[in-house]
Amino acid sequence: MFLLLTLSLLWIQSDPVTVLFNFPVKESKPVSANWPVVIRFSDPVSPEKLTIRLTGRDNRQISHSLRFSTDRKSVNLIPKVSYQDGEEVSILISGPGINELTWTFTGREGAPSLSTFYPVTISSESPESRITESKENRIRQINGVSIPADFPEMVISQTGPTDSGYVFTNNWSTVGETPYLIIMKNDGTPVYYRRMKEYSRDFKVQRPGLLSYFEPWAFYTMDSTYQDLKKYEPGNGASTDEHEFLVRPDNRVLMIAKYHHEVDMSTIVPGGNTKATVLENYIVELDEAGVTTFLWRSEDHFNLTDCYGISLTGSYIDYVHMNSISIDQDGHLIISSRHLNEITKIRYPQGDLIWRLGGRNNQFSFTNDVDRFTYQHYAQPTGPNRYLLFDNGNLHSVTASRAVEYQLDTTAMTAYKVWYYRHNPLLYSWFMGSAQRLPNGNTFISWAVDELPKITEVTPAGQVVYQMNFATPAHNYRSFRMKWKGQAVKPYVLGEINSSGSNLIFNLFGEKPVSFYRIYSGNTPTSLSLLDSTDGSSYLIKKLPGNAFYYFSVEGVWTDGSVSLRSEPLRLAVRNLVPGENMLFNGDFSADTYPWKLDTWDGAVASAMSLNGEALIQIGLGGPNTWSVEFKQADFSLEAGHTYRLSFDAWSNLKRTMEPIVGKAASPWTNYSGIGFIQIGTVRKNYSYTFKMPAFSEPNARLVFACGISSADVFLDNVVLKDITYVSVNDVTTPESFRVLGSYPNPFNPTTSVQVFLPAPGIVSVKMYDSIGKMMHDSDVSFSASGNQTIPITANGWSSGLYIVRLSYHSTHLSVPVILVK
Incomplete structure (x- = not known):
């Protein structure tokens, strides 16, 4: 060919x-x-x-x-x-x-x-200048390693000897938790972690001294000092597919590219879309200079009609969905194509097909496996003509996932199932997942999805010796057990706030023992001076005036007397707060609007200024959406289960609507307050709203006044956000006030109920919003009696995730977070 x-x-x-x-x-x-x-x-x-x-x-x-x-x-x-x-x-x-x-x-x-598509050398990014709020007024630790409050909690059980090596994993939250890359010991002690801006995946060892990971939309390599080395994208008008990245010994890399083009499907299937967008997969091999040394295209080898479960009459067709590449023991390539139900061996570097296992073009007889495999992931060689894969089992008669291993006879063209493992009780990972054969013969399985175990390590006899899951449901794509030796050359630093004040968390990851750390501070990144030293891995900032921003850098001193490099300067708000104090800076706009920020989108035109101690948002053009004009402040956090109250004065030169939002300051922009749109008029009025956080903390929160669409100006003053969890009940509500008593079950599927106290008979307005603020439910519930009442909630047909129940009774508005887990 x-x-x-x-x-x-x-x-x-x-x-x-x-x-x-x-x-x-x-x-x-x-x-x-x-x-x-x-x-x-x-x-x-x-x-x-x-x-x-x-x-x-x-x-x-x-x-x-x-x-x-x-x-x-x-x-x-x-x-x-x-x-x-x-x-x-x-x-x-x-x-x-x-x-x-x-x-x-x-x-x-x-x-x-x-555009160039060379691997781009990048410097290690500065630590996130965002803060987390810790529980119990202290910094969390796992066996002496300080961790931030938003670090995922894990449930771990070990019932037998595992193989050696560290656990490599990540969390990809479905309900807004912060993503992390994690290397850890069996007991959960972090060997290394990094907070990520967006969901990341496929964190693994490529070879001694070299790691790699994916963060949308590129792969990155990292050296043994945990510094980023290069960024890899396929270029050529294609986007990076997140499923696979391999580094060869000569530093050439293999990755999957996604390429879209238009196809007239009416010439292929009856009723086909004449302008369908078809997703092709390419295997791209790049050398160190970014030159393509191998290029393989799915369309040249697979027919569009080879797929399963994909509509060929739709407008978008992902007919291959390649999700793994591995290098076989003879140097040729093994690929997994989920939507073809197929494992394929490609002759390298010629590019022709050697054999096809599974799917419509299967060349083998499955001698003892009537189920075969469907919608599989991560096909890896385990010996000559022997392959292990994660069988998702989407199209099985009983939808259950498994790890399964086949021995192929490429002369007789038979596939013999030599080993498999199904969990008891059965688990179904409808997407993602992996199965890794370890050197001692154990198999390391990632079930990947939502509430399923992230890791199960089993012996050849199927005995479970290790299991790990996140306490809050989260995806993780793949997990691995791998040998690794790394030593950081500078501390990794994060900021965190609790009711005791502002804290720094720092770890000089590696095996070299640290004697103590030096902390430097200043008003600018270039004017840092020694603030203090500590022999711990966290530091409560008490020596600086509060309610101001500072820059911090940390260096470690090892027990042999050598000194590490300093960390990149971290900008952190020093807040000396006690419960009930304002969490926001400059909410009275006494001199200017700093550190409030005005952003405009979609062609909107607006400006913000302090006028007579009030914030004036002058809007020339409101734009097409509420978020087209945003007046906001970030750099604070919200703690799991805590109750907060937002209050402010607002008015306008004309009657208009706007939306106050206390939520996540990054995708998916989760709205925790659930206030919705409010009407403001020409008379100054105070507004007050109370909401409770779900069972996880938000380290990267913001308050936004979304003022778009209307071109009427907005005035704001006395903006206050308080944690009222520990404030005397008399300062928040009285026994005769409308209040939320709780919700149960939470998480739920698909029904839950919210318990409220009514001081008198009346009507409660019930609205539900998803994590991006879309209203999912709107009803009024009438009660003929006062006292404790129950409001039923049903979420049939909704996606898993966080929802905000907004309850209104007369002039009181309360929010309750609930989590739907399917």
Whole structure:
């Protein structure tokens, strides 16, 4: 299928050089100029002796540039102009003393990608300048390692000897918890952790001294000092697929690319969409310079009609869904394609298919496994022609997941199930998951999804010896047990606030024992001076005036007397708060609006100023959405289970609506307060709202006044947010006030109830919002008696996640968080 060429050019060596691989080939489906022409030779070539021409329709010369790999064995032809739809493109290779050599492929219209796609060297990011609020007024620790309040709590059981190595995992929350990359011991003691901005995954060892992880939308490598090295993206107009990333010993990397193009599906299936968007998967191999050394395209080998469970008449078709690449013991590639129910072996580097296991094009007889596997993940070789995979089992008659291992006979073409493990009770991971064979023969299984165990380690006999889950339901894609040795060269520092004050948390991760730490502070990142020292791994800031921002840096001193590098400066608000005090800075706008911030979106026009000790938000154009104009303050946190009260004065030059939101200051922008839209008029009025946090803390919170749509100005004053959990009940409510008594069950599926106290008969307005503020339910419940009452809640057909129940009784508004877990 692929063109094998022998050239007699003046190469670096005199022997003929063979073309091992070229993309595209004549049999390829139409190719756009987004993708380079890739040629891989058996031996290094001399660029100055090589002539290559690219010719299109009517002898049109297609201008291009050439890029050679660092080993001089691969060359990329990068078009500078688009191909024409359907044109035959010829590639000609020539050199002194040989006959010209050419082949053709069909072009597809599409602008070439002019952006660079080299791996980009990046510096390690500064620690997040956000704060968390710890429980019990102290910094949490696990066996002497200080951790922030939003670090995921784990439930761990060990009932037998595990294999050696650390546990590599991550949490990807479905209800708004902060994501972390984690290396830990069996008992949960962190060896390393990093707070991430967005959900991250596939944190693993590539080889001694080299880690990798995914954070939308790229893969990153990290060295043994926990410093980021490079960022990897496939380029060529494609996006990074989050499922797989491998680093070869020579530093070439393998990754999956996602590429969308339009297909007239009516020519393939009856009723097909004439302009369907089809997602293709590419396997991309890049060298250290970013040159493509191998390129493999699903469309050239798999038919659109090979998939299972995917509508071929819809507008979007993800027909392959490749989710793993592994290198077989003979050097060829093993891939898993979820939507094909197929494991495929690809000859490397030629690119043709060696065999296909499972799916519509299955070439093997499953001798003892009538279920086969469906919607599987993470296919890995465990011996010659032997493969372990995580079988999600979506299409089984009984929907249960398992780890399963097959021995293939590639002569008789049989697949024999040699081992499998199903959990008792049965578990069903409808997506994600992995199964890793450990050196001692145990299998390390990640069930990945929601409330299922993140890790189960079992012996060959199926005995469970280790299990871990997060206390709050969360995904994690894959978990691993891997050997690793790392030593940080500077402390990892985070900030945290509790009712005792502002704290620094720092860890100099590694095996070298630390004698003590030095803490530096200043008003700017470049004016830091020694503040204090401590032999602990956290520090309560008492030596600086409160209610101000400072910068902090920490260095560690090891027991041998050597000194680490200093951490990047961390900006932190020093708040000397006690319960009941205002958590916000400058809520009375006495001099200016700092540190409040005004953001405009969607073409909105607005400005903010302090006028006579009041905040004036002047809106020239309100924009199309409420969030088109946002006046906000961040850098505070909300503690699990605590009750908060937001109050403020607001008015306008015209009657209008706006929405106050106390919520997460990052995606998914969870709205914890659930206040909804309020009407403000031309007369100054005080507004007050109470809400209770769910069973997890929010380390990265903000207060937003969403003032878009209307062009009427907004005035604000006396903005106060207080933690009233520990304030005397007489300061919050009286026994005769409308109040929430609790909710049960919580989490729930699909029904729960909220208990309230009514001081008199009346009507309670019940509204429910999802985590992004979309109203999901609106009703009024009438009660003919006072006292304790129950409000039933049903969430049939809703997605798992956090919801806010907003209760209104006369002029009192209360919020209750509930978590739906399916």
